[in-house]
Amino acid sequence: MSSTSQLGLILGDSTNLAASTEGAALFLIKILLIVAGFLYVCFGVIVTRQTAVMKKTLITPIEPAIQLLGLLHLFVALGIFVFFLFL
Amino acid sequence: MPDIFDASQKHPSQGSVSDTTGTTAVDTATEPETSAEVARRPRRHVDEYSEVLRQETATSGNSFQAWLPKPHKVFFDTQMSDEHVLLLLRRHPITQVPWILSAIGLALLPFLVAAVFPVIQFLPVRYIMAALIGWYALVFSFGFESFLMWFFNVYIITDERIIDVDFNSLIYKNISTAKLDNIEDITSTTGGAIRSIFDFGTIKIQTAAANAELEFEDVPHPAKVTSVLNELLLEEEREKLEGRVN
Known part of the structure; x- marks a missing residue:
């Protein structure tokens, strides 16, 4: 094999290695984002549940708005999780 | 010569006496109230016995304030049917x-x-x-x-009890209640420049209940809160003396 072709193979291998390394890093970041998204959905469920408990403990006219905000927060968390899944 | 009064005879104008000046004095002596009648007497409105709350206007329950005297449409889950929320407190907004x-x-x-x-x-x-x-x-x-x-950690003063609602985290709730009768001591503390400028402080309430101490942390107008509690204690004593205990 000529030196030029050997050099080309080495460079190609380096490029492939860099690409595979970058791909692996992005894959790892994606996995972390998915896990974080899942935990955030769990947190959203807890917030919604506790808002309902708080609303039963102290009843004021503004609480339906707060509970609605909690539900909205949960839906946004679900949307973020789905977004991370299809990243 | 004036007529000699005879108590054994029933006078036609029972309950009224005419004197020589022509004016009529009405004898208002009535039978004393029985204890049942006293007990049935309606509870006095807070404005009748609390000078502090008399000067405060009722507030809407929609408010995000930390000081809510006589709030409209504010209830809590263990509230009794004849119990009224007189004061709803939260931590002063400056603490947020x-x-x-x-x-x-x-x-x-x-x-x-x-x-x-x-x-x-x-x-x-x-x-x-x-x-x-x-x-x-x-x-x-x-x-x-x-x-x-901040919004749900409240301190409630009703005409029967004081309630401390604590949500230490999203998954931990602690509600402490003490009847006004069980309050032994009230201590108000306002320390530091920020607390003095913005008029907020901590009120510690010693009780004879299972919960020895309730603490209202960083509430606005601690002097007013202490005055309200003292007025409520006086009213409770008055109710006991008059037999109006519910």
Whole structure:
């Protein structure tokens, strides 16, 4: 094999290695984002549940708005999780 | 010569006596009230016995205030049918400034990081967008949770009890209740420049109940709260003396 072709193979291998390394890093970041998204959905469920408990403990006219905000927060968390899944 | 009064005879104008001046005095002597009649007497309105709350106008329950005298449409889950909420307190809004500033700082942090450490710019655009969305979702969660902690951690004074509602975290709730009869001692503490300027402090209430001490932390107008509690204690004593205990 000529030196030029050997050099080309080495460079190609380096490029492939860099690409595979970058791909692996992005894959790892994606996995972390998915896990974080899942935990955030769990947190959203807890917030919604506790808002309902708080609303039963102290009843004021503004609480339906707060509970609605909690539900909205949960839906946004679900949307973020789905977004991370299809990243 | 004037007639000699004879008590054994029933006078025609029973209950009224005419004197020589022509005026008529009405004899208002009546039978004393029985204890049942006294007990049936309606409870006095708070404005009748509390000078502090008499000067306060009733507030809407929609308010985000920390001092809510005579709030409309505010109830709690263990409230009795004839019990009225006289005062709803929260921690003074100035105590929430640290987390508000923290949330603002966290919101601005990505821009600082991008300017100082441009490492993230090597990521694909959608990953940068995902990271930003995730970051601001966390910041919003932090702010929302802090707001819920402030809004629902309340101190309630009714005409029967004092209630301390504590949500120490989203999954831990503690409600302490003490009847006004069981209050032994009230201590109000206002220390420091910030507390003096914004007029908020901590009130410690010693009780004879199972919960020896209730603490109203960083509530506005601690002197007024103490006065209201003292007036309520006096009214409770008065109710006991008059036999109007419910």
